[in-house]
Amino acid sequence: MQTAEFAPWEDPQQKPLIRFQNVTKRFGEFTAIHDLSLDIFEREFFALLGPSGCGKTTMMRMLGGFETPTEGRIELAGQDIGPVPPNKRATNMMFQSYALFPHLSVWDNIAFGLRRDKKSKEQVAARVEEMLKLTRLEKFSRRKPHQISGGQRQRVALARSLAKAPKLLLLDEPLGALDKKLRQDTQFELMDIQETTGTTFVIVTHDQEEAMTVASRVAVMDEGRLMQVATPARIYETPESVYVADFIGDVNIVHGKATASGKEQYRIDWSDTLPPLTATSAKPFSDGQDCHLAIRPEKVAISTERPEAADNVVQGTVHDIAYLGNLSTYHVALPGGTIIKAQTANTRRISRRHITWEDPVWLSWTATAGVLLAE
Numbered sequence: 001m002q003t004a005e006f007a008p009w010e011d012p013q014q015k016p017l018i019r020f021q022n023v024t025k026r027f028g029e030f031t032a033i034h035d036l037s038l039d040i041f042e043r044e045f046f047a048l049l050g051p052s053g054c055g056k057t058t059m060m061r062m063l064g065g066f067e068t069p070t071e072g073r074i075e076l077a078g079q080d081i082g083p084v085p086p087n088k089r090a091t092n093m094m095f096q097s098y099a100l101f102p103h104l105s106v107w108d109n110i111a112f113g114l115r116r117d118k119k120s121k122e123q124v125a126a127r128v129e130e131m132l133k134l135t136r137l138e139k140f141s142r143r144k145p146h147q148i149s150g151g152q153r154q155r156v157a158l159a160r161s162l163a164k165a166p167k168l169l170l171l172d173e174p175l176g177a178l179d180k181k182l183r184q185d186t187q188f189e190l191m192d193i194q195e196t197t198g199t200t201f202v203i204v205t206h207d208q209e210e211a212m213t214v215a216s217r218v219a220v221m222d223e224g225r226l227m228q229v230a231t232p233a234r235i236y237e238t239p240e241s242v243y244v245a246d247f248i249g250d251v252n253i254v255h256g257k258a259t260a261s262g263k264e265q266y267r268i269d270w271s272d273t274l275p276p277l278t279a280t281s282a283k284p285f286s287d288g289q290d291c292h293l294a295i296r297p298e299k300v301a302i303s304t305e306r307p308e309a310a311d312n313v314v315q316g317t318v319h320d321i322a323y324l325g326n327l328s329t330y331h332v333a334l335p336g337g338t339i340i341k342a343q344t345a346n347t348r349r350i351s352r353r354h355i356t357w358e359d360p361v362w363l364s365w366t367a368t369a370g371v372l373l374a375e
Contacts, residue, residue, distance in 0.1 A: 006216060008041040015078070017042040017167065017200050018063065023072035025058055025224075032058045034224045035072070045194050045201045047211035050221035050247075056204045058224075060170050063202065064093040077167060090167040094174055098157035100145040107132070107141040110159045117164065131159035134193060151182045155189070162197060171203040175210065187213050208248050212236065220244050236296075242373055245294035250329070252300070252340050254293040258285040258372065266372060268293055273336050278311045281372035295370035297343035302330050303362050304355060310364035316340065318359045330355065332363055 008014040016039035025033040033055045040046045048056035061067040062074060065086030073080050081089055100109050110131050114124045132138045135155040140148050145156065154174065161169055174190075175183045191214050194201045205211050211218045212232040219229045220243075228235060228244045239245035242253055254277065256270030261278070266285055268277040270293075279293050307313060319339060320331035323346075330342045342363055355361060 006043070008044070009039065009217065014041060016040060017044075017077055018202075019075040020059070021073050021075070023059075023062070023069045023074060025055075025062065025067065026070045032224050033062075033069075036224070036226060037072075038219065038226060038229065040200065040202065042200055043198050044216045045191065045203070045214055047215035047218045048202065048204045048221060049206070049208060049211040049218050051206060053223075054221040055224040056206075056221050057172060059221075060093070060172055060202065060204050063168070064091055064170050065089050066093075091170060092161045092164060092166040092168075093170040093172065094157050094161045095172055098145075098153050100153060100156055100160075102145055105142050105144060106137055106148070106156050109145070109156055110163050113160065113164050127163055131163050134162070134196065135159040135189075150178055151186055154178065154186060158190070158193065162193070162199060165197075166199065168200045168202065171201060173205055174203065175205075175207075183210070184213075190214055212248070220247060222247075238371055239294060239373070241375055242292045242294065245292075245371065245373065250297050250341060250343070252295045252297065254295070254338075254340075254370075256291060256293065258289050258291040259287045260285070265367065266291075268372075271334075271336055271338070274314060274334065278367045279370050279372045280367050283372070283374070285372065285374070289374070292373045292375075293370045294373055295340075295365060297329055297341040298327075298345075299365055299369040300340060300342040301364045302332070302342040302344060302355065303364070304359065306362050307364045311367040312369075313362060313364045314340065315360065315362050318355060318357050318361055321355075321357065330361070332361055 018040040020036055020038040023033055023036045048059055050056050058067060062069055065084065068082055073082055107128055110128045111124050114127055132141055135158055137155055137159065140152060145153055175186055178186060187210060203214065215232060217229060217231055218235050220227045220235065222243055228240045235244060235248055245251050246253065254270050256268040258266040258268055261267040264280050264282055266279050266281060268279055270277060277293065285291055314334055316332040316334040318330055319333040322329040326346055328344050328346055332340050332342060334340060340363055
């Protein structure tokens with residue numbers, strides 16, 4: 001739960017904890033990371049998000065010391081960590097498999113790294129007890145990994161990773177093996193632990209919901225490049241490209257040509273049979289420029305009667321309905337075949353749908369509801 005005041009990336013005085021400077025990573029002929037620069041700040045919970053093969057795990061492995069950049073440099077707290085071996089870095093990595101020692105108890109698993117660092121018995125015991133309390137595992141300290149649940153094993157791996165008080169904790173798809181309900185609960189536990197310890201967390205995930213839930217900022221990646229780095233709210237509400245808009249959550253993308261129709265207002269010609277749409281954009285578009293209007297389904301109103309006053313109104317037929325308990329998403333086919341999705345919150349129990357399949361309906365949204373994108 002990041003507080004509103006926590007925004008070091010907006011303060012030019014703040015020094016980043018981690019700095020990628022023009023980093024490129026090649027494996028033979030294949031370039032996994034293209035000339036990438038990125039700053040991550042102390043106490044951030046930072047998410048690297050993208051599809052398989054986008055380069056997010058390579059970035060994490062470079063931070064952990066398991067890969068070295070082909071070009072560029074990576075700094076941790078002002079120090080070039082390129083030549084520093086993994087075991088000498090102030091970082092720790094928590095793997096997807098958790099990699100616990102099956103023959104050791106929970107207590108001994110957490111103590112393992114501390115003992116290797118030649119800490120005294122008293123120091124080890126005090127730190128292990130602190131970690132057990134932090135991860136709520138006191139009752140399970142004498143059990144072996146196979147005697148506890150997947151969620152508890154995940155917490156043991158976390159406790160072991162945090163025991164040595166790293167400056168930076170790297171989490172590689174840490175919740176991938178958990179079922180949906182447990183994953184959601186664990187996300188909030190992770191956030192609490194991160195906040196309590198003040199450790200900088202960098203998580204790699206392909207789960208958009210997970211990234212949007214836990215992270216102070218998200219880097220959306222594609223093919224070794226950063227597509228956008230921003231807070232979850234900004235990524236969702238003001239994506240900078242069709243790729244980002246489409247990757248995060250559900251969205252309608254309407255392709256057309258923009259023509260200025262007022263201050264920061266544009267007419268979008270998008271169909272031979274339907275009237276033009278109206279949209280606003282602070283970014284300028286030249287007349288006749290190709291554009292994409294991205295509108296989230298929850299910003300599209302659906303009704304059986306034509307709305308009185310709305311900036312954009314189209315009529316269509318209900319083609320499909322997805323009932324998700326708390327939400328219903330209506331897929332509405334417009335003349336010409338375009339499908340627009342509208343979402344409504346199910347605030348009451350439904351005894352009978354007032355809008356159903358094949359119904360003629362009106363969709364409407366404001367000029368400011370969508371984001372106008374050039375690419």
